[in-house]
Amino acid sequence: MKRMVEEDPQCVNARDGAGYRALQWAALNNRVAAATLLLDSGSEVDAGDNEGQTAMHWACVRGALPCAELLLRRGANLNAADSRGYVPLHVAAQYGHTGMIYHFKMRWNVDVDVTDLDGRTALHWASYKGFPDPVKLLICMDADIYRADKEGCTPLHWSAMKGKSEATHLLVQAGGSSVLTAVDVDGNTPEALATDKGHHSLAYFLHNQHKQLSTRDHFWTQKGMAVACLSLILGLMLGFTHYVMFASGVATMDVSLAFWSLVVLGSSSAGLYYMRRVSNADPGFVTAAALSSLRRGTRPSSAANDVDDRLNHSELWAGNWNQLCVSCKLVKPFGTKHCSMRDKCVARFDHYCPWMGNTIGKRNHRDFVVFLILESFAMVVAFAVAVVRYGEESPGEKYRNNTGILMFAAFDALTLLPVIMLTISQLVQVAQNVTTNELSNAHRYSYLKSSDGAFVNPFDRGSHLANIRAFFFPSKNAPLIDDIAAGLTTVTVDRTV
Template identity: 30%
Template structure:
């Protein structure tokens, strides 16, 4: 029995000194939230606990968090609502503790008015406010405080305040209410932890954010010298609240009092790979040693965590902590890796056609092909990873394709292009393509920036005033997200009027560079089409074939035999013109015809402003696709139309005839000209004089 209990505590990430009753509820709730989040199609990668948990806790009962485990002899306590709902007459017979736990306000008021002291402790040394706090009974908490209840009264086996209990359970509304009445989150419980340490231990990122916004020191130490960052790295498998604390400039190199472990040591101990990545990116000292003289790498080796060992060794070599051989020096050097990734497509695309263009025997060409394949496998295994293939290499492939197509034009096609107008048109297309590619790459797509003060204001507005919806908050950037914007997991930034992240331009496509991206696609299709025209012109002068005598395979063989290089370039051009053309058509269809972005099109069911009263049907509020205003229960701004949508996207202006929409989507949080929403302001008492935050 003890073995099972200890194993369950390990799963719940709690201390052996903490009872299983509280842990089980926290674990089950987090498990439920995790699976609900997985069922939702979330385009963002950065799942984090919402700032304000939209959970109805009025019918949920929380047992005492410090209740000792008495085994089978322990009296059963209801962890779930009973099968038969109690009647009002039955609830009016509850004692005041049970009535507080279940939120029976009338019964509690009746007993208090009859003379019950709200500061009286029960047999477990727990006050009524403790029970109200852990069960998120806000009305009862307000009532007890109005009757003179001591807010920061210590109680329970862990000698905690009601605010500690609310923090452990993750009740942000209760925390906001208690702190508005003067509850002090900097007080330590019996284990020496303040509220920010407890919130970090249990992964309540919303509470951590609120405490930091209210002025709590991000590097506050508990009695063991542990910071919130250390607790988050040690207890919470996932990006937050570790990432959140780093956003607020938590010190990464602090060590605890007894073990002298850094946050990285604690993360490696439990194999928290995500936290390790964030700490390494934050620049933590990889060579720091603890009281046993161990580095984080030493602990990873002892734990036999091969993934961490590999990545920590790689990081240490990159920073110069460890010596490496010649090959490792080049492989792990970021500048060298980038040069290889950007150069490799040029070499491979050249070899793919040049080998067969050689005037030598077939077996020699076969040998070159084998060597090329070995070269390809060796370079990709050493220098290429998932990020290189999906993010960095595509733009290099585009540049290599463009270069060799132009080389082919001037080397192979130039003698057969007799018209000067064709050369001028090809040159103009090349200049326009280069210009719009550069603008698409270098233009800020609409990155939304915020200062520390703005982040704090947003957290307070959301937690205390509930001034905007949950889906408008970016937990990664810690800022309010404008409508039509989205967080890009690759750039790690929020982008206004986000369309998608395009690896072919090494940038996001958003509000400010969408017009350049569409123009780039248009002229890219033009360049590939000119290349195919040149291939046809070359074959017309050098290959004689007959459809009746040769057939498709015979003609293909003659074309390839005439010039393997031209045939290779033609195959690349045919492949690229298909998908680039389809991408251009999709972009125009979405932006001009539908008035939507790619992100909105793919995740239309997640945005309420696209919903209609008919289930499964969606209407864009940014276009005039639907003539029936009654089908939509959301406000729709003035209609634009196809022509105006095109003008808006491309930003065309012509002496007042063409006037694009002037909406700044980086600052637009509601639909344009929509009626203002009412703000649900929480009614709180004035804070006491004994505690005040900035």
């Protein structure tokens, strides 16, 4: 090739029979050495083919990032549009090259909302093709999720029309009710287009999401089962008082039983106090502002100076797009998960508890476990007292009625069984310093896997006792983001090309 260039210097800009140039072929196949030779020999970096596509467009077809970076350093125009208005970013989105999109934004601060001749952005194309990672990244880059093209279609219209479920889920999570009710020029919502194209399961999902989002913030949706839980506990306390402590026809309690009965009522009352704390607490909501002091990763020397620091993160430079949250638009620390019911990311997310009407996370997990312990203890003691009372002799045996005691004992036992199982499960997890979410979804989290794929818990402090002590007796100024979780993502980033 070098000899050919020396013999005919003009060949570097010559077209083949189809109108393509040598630099385009080098870019398509990521031939950095060949592209360097062509550019050094006078090849025009922004020269287009018959459709106006440049070497940069071709590099984006196969995600040839090293060659694309070479072209950019040699002055390639990232905003060069072909005959259909496609810029390189559109092509990268059309072919699902998430890393290239990230590179263009972080190194060259590309405009993610630039449109083609039909008014479509990179997010439209990623949604149309159904690539979840580009969709996720573009949303977190603040791409306009509500922007309509010339047909009035938003990105959600296109993903619903093509039956792309993953992209649809992400767009709904990020856009909420507004994106679900958007209509195109013909008055069609995304749900209507999904139905029209035969994607009935996707249309059903969109319909249900619209219903759920419209009632998600209502009091009874958030706290309805918490009210039921409160009523259940109060009902057990009243039943214990009426049917066991002051049972009709049964002898007056002795001092010992009276003491344990008061313990039952005291433990139940303390449990209600902790229930209130759990229900009303901030479970550990994570925001971009809260993460600003926990910057991880090193800004590459050639990164654009005015890019969003939220995205300048080692996990993203490493291509771990699963750490992105499209609702909160942040990079989730390890152990953090987005709660769909509260629509916020929660540090050390354990689960959403409808009986508490709140998410269980870093800030209220201890109170939740204490609540379980207190109520389990109260129900065990109450059952024991009921059994003793049932067997007591009564001076007025013919007036004795044990039905109330039996009913209370049966109801107490039925309630106790699931509660004590949950309590034991939570205590085992506390001893291991692992959450319910991590145990249930360990296969999704790379930080819970060793090099050979076996489960490993990086949050384990070395012993059950150390884990229990740290859980029940945290330091007064304990950070929102677990120190171990912060340490997991501390790496040195070297992204020079």
